[in-house]
Amino acid sequence: MHSSWPRRGVYAITPDETDDARLLARVDAVLGAGAVWLQYRNKAADAATRERQATALLPLCRRYGVPLIVNDDWRLAARIGADGAHLGEDDGDVAAARQALGTGAILGVSCxxxxxxxxxAVAAGxxxxxxxxxxxxxxxxxxxRASLQLLRDAAPLAVPRVAIGGITPDNAPALVAAGADLLAVISGVFDAPDPAAAVRAYRACFDVAPTSPL
Structure with a gap:
């Protein structure tokens, strides 16, 4: 992973959006508010739509200096020149994805x-x-459901730890204190009345949460 990418902050994940222009506008507002990573995820779309939308997001992410990570499909990530891929437990072999994407790409794994x-996952790249x-x-x-202790226990792996699942600005400080480097959010940002304000509220959690002792 490029050392220049930020390792802490808001990791925005796109909602299932059928309208390409609306998707870009929604993401633009979120990146403009300071999200540091973007994952393209659309569970409802067909392959052609996913490729079209992910490709359209690339120049937007470049403009903000934010890496674009493709969910589930490292082959799509490689094909469009995205910055990385995120794999779940049924999305293929981590080592094979690493070999295909090269050392410069960001490769994340759901644990x-x-x-x-x-x-x-870390051992595999x-x-x-x-x-x-x-x-x-x-x-x-x-x-x-995962526990806060899981974040603490993963500190020796020496890679960014991403927390996901029902995170709000109210419960996020406990996650950051336990060692979460990135807060991954979908509905907490994109379904908020003001997504940009939501991003800023999540960002503030990194300013107030103390670093947890190991």
Missing amino acids: YDQGALARD ADYVAFGAFFPSPTKPHAR
Whole structure:
């Protein structure tokens, strides 16, 4: 992973959006408010739509200096020249994705509620590990639940730790204090009445949360 990419902050994940222009406008507001990473995710779209939307997001992300990470599909990420990919447990082999994407790409892996998955992912070449859901999430209401201790225990892996799942500006400081480097949010930002204000509220959590002792 390029050392120039920020390692702390708001990791915005796109909602399922059918209108390309509306997607770009929504993302523009969020990046303008200070989100540091963007993941393109659209579970409802077909392959052609995903490729078109992800490609359209690239110049927007370049303008803000924010890496574009493609969810689920490292082949799509490689094809369009995205900055990286994020893999869930059914999205293929981490080592194969790393080899295909090269050393400069960001490769993230969902580790849910399992520290062992995180250790395996880093050993296979992951640049960051994501844990969650920490709180009930409207996006994944039945997701496995992760504990704050999981974030603390993953500190020796020495890669950014991403927290996801029902995160709000009210509960986020506890996650940051436990070691979360990036707060991944979908509905908390994109469904907010003012998404830009929501991003700023999440960003503020990094200013107030103390660093947790290891």
